[in-house]
Amino acid sequence: MTAFRYLLRAEWTKLRTVPGWVAGIAVAAFLIVGVGLMPGMRGSCGRSACSLPVGPEGQEVTDSFTFLHRTLTGDGSVTVRVASLTGLMAVPEPGQSKPGLEPWAKAGLIVKDGVRPGSTYAAVLLTGGHGTRMQYDYVHDRAGTSGTAAPHWLRLTRTGATVTGEESVDGVAWTRVGTARLPELPSTVEVGLFTTSPQHSETSSETLGLQGAFGGPTQATAVFDHLSSSGNLTADDWTGTTIGALGNASGLEVGGSERTGDGFTVSGSGDIAPAVSGAAGLGVTITQTLVGTFLGLVLVVVVGVSYVTAEYRRGLIRTTLAANPRRGPVLAAKALVVGAVTFVVGLVAAATVVALGTRVLRANGVYVHAVTTATEVRVVAGTAALLAMAAAFAVGLGALIRRGSVAVTTAIVVVVLPYLLAVTVLPTGAARWLLTWTPAAAFALQQSTPEYHQVANLYAPVAGYFPLAPLAGFAVLVGWATVMLGLATLRLRRSAA
Amino acid sequence: MTAAADRGVRAAPVAGRRTAAALRTATHAEWTKLRTTAGPAWLLLATVAVTVGLGVLAAATVTCHTAEACLVDPARTSLTGAQLGQAVVAVLGVAMVGGEYGTGMIHVTLAAVPRRPVLLAAKAAVLTAPVIAVAVVAVAGSLVAGRHYLPALDLGDGAVRRAATGAVLYLTLMALLSLGIATAVRSSAGATGIVLALCYAYPLVVKAVPDRDWQRHLEQAGPTTAGLSVLATTGLRELPIDPWRGLAVLAAWSAAAMLAGGLVLRYRDG
Numbered sequence: 153m154t155a156f157r158y159l160l161r162a163e164w165t166k167l168r169t170v171p172g173w174v175a176g177i178a179v180a181a182f183l184i185v186g187v188g189l190m191p192g193m194r195g196s197c198g199r200s201a202c203s204l205p206v207g208p209e210g211q212e213v214t215d216s217f218t219f220l221h222r223t224l225t226g227d228g229s230v231t232v233r234v235a236s237l238t239g240l241m242a243v244p245e246p247g248q249s250k251p252g253l254e255p256w257a258k259a260g261l262i263v264k265d266g267v268r269p270g271s272t273y274a275a276v277l278l279t280g281g282h283g284t285r286m287q288y289d290y291v292h293d294r295a296g297t298s299g300t301a302a303p304h305w306l307r308l309t310r311t312g313a314t315v316t317g318e319e320s321v322d323g324v325a326w327t328r329v330g331t332a333r334l335p336e337l338p339s340t341v342e343v344g345l346f347t348t349s350p351q352h353s354e355t356s357s358e359t360l361g362l363q364g365a366f367g368g369p370t371q372a373t374a375v376f377d378h379l380s381s382s383g384n385l386t387a388d389d390w391t392g393t394t395i396g397a398l399g400n401a402s403g404l405e406v407g408g409s410e411r412t413g414d415g416f417t418v419s420g421s422g423d424i425a426p427a428v429s430g431a432a433g434l435g436v437t438i439t440q441t442l443v444g445t446f447l448g449l450v451l452v453v454v455v456g457v458s459y460v461t462a463e464y465r466r467g468l469i470r471t472t473l474a475a476n477p478r479r480g481p482v483l484a485a486k487a488l489v490v491g492a493v494t495f496v497v498g499l500v501a502a503a504t505v506v507a508l509g510t511r512v513l514r515a516n517g518v519y520v521h522a523v524t525t526a527t528e529v530r531v532v533a534g535t536a537a538l539l540a541m542a543a544a545f546a547v548g549l550g551a552l553i554r555r556g557s558v559a560v561t562t563a564i565v566v567v568v569l570p571y572l573l574a575v576t577v578l579p580t581g582a583a584r585w586l587l588t589w590t591p592a593a594a595f596a597l598q599q600s601t602p603e604y605h606q607v608a609n610l611y612a613p614v615a616g617y618f619p620l621a622p623l624a625g626f627a628v629l630v631g632w633a634t635v636m637l638g639l640a641t642l643r644l645r646r647s648a649a
Numbered sequence: 650m651t652a653a654a655d656r657g658v659r660a661a662p663v664a665g666r667r668t669a670a671a672l673r674t675a676t677h678a679e680w681t682k683l684r685t686t687a688g689p690a691w692l693l694l695a696t697v698a699v700t701v702g703l704g705v706l707a708a709a710t711v712t713c714h715t716a717e718a719c720l721v722d723p724a725r726t727s728l729t730g731a732q733l734g735q736a737v738v739a740v741l742g743v744a745m746v747g748g749e750y751g752t753g754m755i756h757v758t759l760a761a762v763p764r765r766p767v768l769l770a771a772k773a774a775v776l777t778a779p780v781i782a783v784a785v786v787a788v789a790g791s792l793v794a795g796r797h798y799l800p801a802l803d804l805g806d807g808a809v810r811r812a813a814t815g816a817v818l819y820l821t822l823m824a825l826l827s828l829g830i831a832t833a834v835r836s837s838a839g840a841t842g843i844v845l846a847l848c849y850a851y852p853l854v855v856k857a858v859p860d861r862d863w864q865r866h867l868e869q870a871g872p873t874t875a876g877l878s879v880l881a882t883t884g885l886r887e888l889p890i891d892p893w894r895g896l897a898v899l900a901a902w903s904a905a906a907m908l909a910g911g912l913v914l915r916y917r918d919g
Contacts, residue, residue: 190857443857447850454838557747557837558688561740564845565699569733572849573703577732579721581710582703 156481162472163489167459176455177494180448180539181501187444188505189512204427204434205270205396207290208336212521214350215269215290216396216422218407219262221344228383229309230261230343233323234278235375235415237302241352242368242404249404252370255281256608257349258424259374261308263315264342269396274332275346275424276306276317280372285606286317286330290426293606296329302374310383313337323378343381344390345416347374347407350423350608369421371404377415396422427521428609429601429616435519437600438528439616441509442502442535445598446568452494452539453563456546459490461556479644483551483637487544494543498536506532523600534597534622541629542567545591548636552643566632567591571613580612584619591632593618596625668767675762675771679745683775688748692741693779696820697787700734704791708798723802724812724882727795731816731880732848734787735823735873738780739844742827745772746910747837765914769832773907776824784820788813808882815879815896822896822903823848826872829906833913848873865889872902 167173204212239253260277274288276296284296284304296319305320315337317329349372392409407420429437460483463469476482506528513520523531546563553559570592574583587593596618603611611617618625683689707729711721749755762768792813796802803809826847831840851871858864868874868889876899879892890898 187857443853450842450845454842458838557740557744557751557841560838561736561841565733565736569736569849572853573729573732576852577729578703579707579711579726582706582729585706585710 155476155478156485159476159481159485160489162475163485167489167493170462173455173459176451177497180451180455180494181497183451184442184444184448184498184501184535185505185508187447188441188509205268206522207270207426208272208334209289209291210524211291212427213270213290214396214423214425214427215271216394216420217258217346217348217424218409218418218420219264219267219342219344219346219393219395220390220409220416220418221264221267221342221393222381222388222390223340223386224263224310224343225340225384227309227311228343228381228385229307230381231305231307231323231378232261232345232376232380233305233378234259234302235377237278237280237372237374239280239349239370239372240404241370247403249371252352253280253372254349254352254370254608255279256423256425256606257347257370257372258285259347259372259376259418260306260345261317262344262346262424263308263310263337265336265338266342267393267395272334272336273424274308274315274317274334274337276308276319276329277346278302278304278306278374280349282606284319284329286332287424287606288315288332288334290424291604292332293604294330297327305378308343310337310341310343343385345374345376345379345409345418346424347372347418347420348422348424349420350425369404371407371419371421373417373419375412375415375417377413379415390416392418394420423607425607426604428604428607429521435521436513437521437616438506438510438523438531439598439600440513440518440520441505442531442598444505445502445535445538445595446571448498448501449539449542449568450564452498452543453546453567454560455494456490456543457550457559457563458556459486460547460550461554461559464554465556480641483547483641483644486551487547487633487637490547491540491544495536495540498539499533502532502535521601527600530622531598531600534594534626537626538594538597538629541594541626541633542591545629545633545636548633548638548640551640552636571595574613576614580610583613587613587625588619589628591629593620593625594629596620597622668764671762671764671767672771672774675767676774678758678761679771679775683745683779688744689741689779692737692744693783696734696737696741696780696783697790699737700730700787700820701790701794702730703733704728704730705794705798708795711799722881722883723795723799724792724806724809725880727791727799727802728788728812728816728880730787730791731819732877734784734820735848736845738784738820738824739827739848740841741780742776742824743831743837743840743844745776745828745831747831747835747840750835751837766911769907769911769914773825773828776828777821780821780824781817784817787820788816791816806882811892812880812882815892818896819876819879819899822876822899823872826899826903826906829903829908829910832910833906835913847871869895870898872899875899 205215207213237259239257240249241252243250257280258277260275262273262275264273265271272289276286278284283298283300286294305323307318309316313333313335315332318326319329320326349370352368352370394407405421409418429435510520549563550559570586570590574586599618603617704727708727711726827844830843834840852874855864855867875890875895878888878890878895881888
């Protein structure tokens with residue numbers, strides 16, 4: 153153990169006394185911070201204009217729909233038949249629209265704590281293309297029967313803090329879709345019919361980057377009949393309210409409700425779902441501030457590689473090996489020292505740029521999604537870990553290849569270029585493949601908001617959505633680094649220096 | 650006619666013949682260096698592998714059966730690999746001269762070929778020939794593979810042929826740009842850094858420029874942002890610069906780099 157401590161000390165001395173390497177690591181940190189603070193993006197959000205409601209579980213949410221409701225006190229139940237569900241979509245020509253139902257257009261029954269956007273709710277609903285669903289508190293989504301279409305029966309029952317959703321094809325035989333526990337639901341709630349339809353966006357995985365993302369508002373119209381209810385509902389008639397409408401809503405964004413025949417027609421636009429960033433959402437995430445990471449990464453792998461190859465070029469490796477005849481730990485010590493240094497420097501740089509970069513973006517009118525402290529810590533520490541592990545990988549590669557220029561190029565091609573190509577020129581499918589299998593998979597550590605299957609969006613690397621979970625992506629890089637250091641140690645042991 | 654003028658008239662062809670002979674010898678020497686070291690052969694193989702590989706990956710993840718139903722440019726998608734292949738030819742271009750500065754071989758080379766512009770011309774010639782050859786293979790391979798995944802890709806189409814020719818020239822010019830830069834900065838690592846920054850960092854930095862007009866001007870001026878427009882076959886109106894003019898911008902960059910390299914080589918000590 154003492155021997156290893158001396159070895160670490162020797163390697164640390166080598167690293168800190170070569171001005172080029174110290175400068176390289178310092179410039180890496182500078183680039184990460186500098187690029188993040190560059191005033192590139194401009195948005196149209198004023199200081200207070202863009203703010204999203206926050207749901208009961210702390211996420212920012214979209215909560216806008218047309219609500220035809222009555223007040224329910226205590227337990228009760230509402231049953232309705234969705235007779236038809238149709239939709240309209242915006243087309244590029246202003247003021248025009250074409251028929252078309254968005255797959256995540258929703259119509260059904262909802263029970264909600266008042267009419268404030270962001271309040272707790274549970275709903276059983278029919279969608280445009282995803283069958284019957286039970287959704288509650290914005291992020292929870294349970295599928296009922298798939299492939300269902302209007303006409304279809306729905307029932308929502310409130311019993312204490314529990315809300316149950318049921319569906320039926322004939323109004324006689326009922327199946328349960330799901331049950332929600334809403335601890336925050338007060339005894340007096342609003343219950344009724346709702347319709348909404350999210351922003352349409354071409355989220356084809358076939359377009360390059362975000363170039364192909366285009367869209368516009370959509371509107372869904374549902375005809376409800378056979379409405380019946382039980383429980384202590386207020387005596388006055390059903391009231392129509394547009395929840396969370398934009399102040400400047402126009403065209404398809406304006407919904408409404410009216411009594412037609414023995415039922416109601418409700419049309420609405422918007423969504424009841426977690427808010428997302430990117431093509432189909434609003435603004436960016438804190439990941440945006442870390443765009444300079446790839447530049448820092450280039451320098452870190454150059455330092456990592458030359459930390460080894462310089463010894464071969466100058467013949468220092470013979471002295472090193474004479475001092476440490478047991479060759480195995482030499483590379484481990486190098487990887488540990490350069491990894492630890494880049495981790496600390498990366499941590500400082502990432503923390504700085506996330507804190508300051510978010511302010512710069514907000515000052516430029518760009519909406520930045522709020523994240524929990526835990527996520528912020530993971531993104532910052534993850535960026536540092538990405539840099540550190542890439543440095544360790546570079547040490548292995550340098551020791552395996554031994555020639556500086558070849559090793560540097562290889563390291564950049566396998567660590568940095570997959571990410572760069574993925575966020576610039578590659579179609580989403582190819583980008584996701586590269587970011588699953590190459591060491592660049594570890595960029596997943598920088599993802600700050602989750603993907604939601606119930607929100608259509610372009611979940612592409614360019615928008616800050618990576619194919620692997622953060623730790624899984626990091627594990628890919630750790631695997632690569634381990635294999636590389638293993639092979640390099642093998643070569644160091646077996647062959648002459 | 651005076652005697653001096655008479656000598657001058659006769660001396661010119663002799664000097665020309667001497668230059669030609671020197672160039673032939675230097676080219677032969679450079680060719681020997683290139684073919685007897687393992688690195689260049691591997692890099693040439695890698696150029697084909699990464700170009701075709703990334704092209705296949707891009708084409709395989711896109712579906713378009715008819716030209717009308719295509720959201721993407723099928724030729725450009727098939728040739729996506731050029732964006733990675735350029736890094737490999739750039740390394741080859743840098744290695745042609747950077748390696749000699751690293752090992753000290755440059756002293757021997759300059760002793761053998763004292764006329765330095767001749768040396769640079771010989772290096773350029775020896776670099777260009779194999780790069781054109783592998784670029785043809787890589788581009789043909791990418792398009793044939795692309796045709797397999799994207800039936801909408803019409804290999805007989807004039808624009809597709811222009812893109813194919815352009816891609817070969819693009820890779821060749823990138824190699825010469827790298828050779829010029831490496832000769833000017835006389836260090837493998839420095840030159841590799843500059844070329845890769847031009848290839849990959851420049852486009853990203855330009856994308857972040859807030860002013861649209863400036864962004865377009867910078868795209869028209871960059872070697873890769875302008876040069877890559879030669880690969881486009883659809884949506885030509887949205888390009889920052891039209892295809893051949895874009896390639897001409899890259900050619901100007903390569904010429905300037907070679908000139909800078911030539912001047913540094915001529916006027917500074919080896």
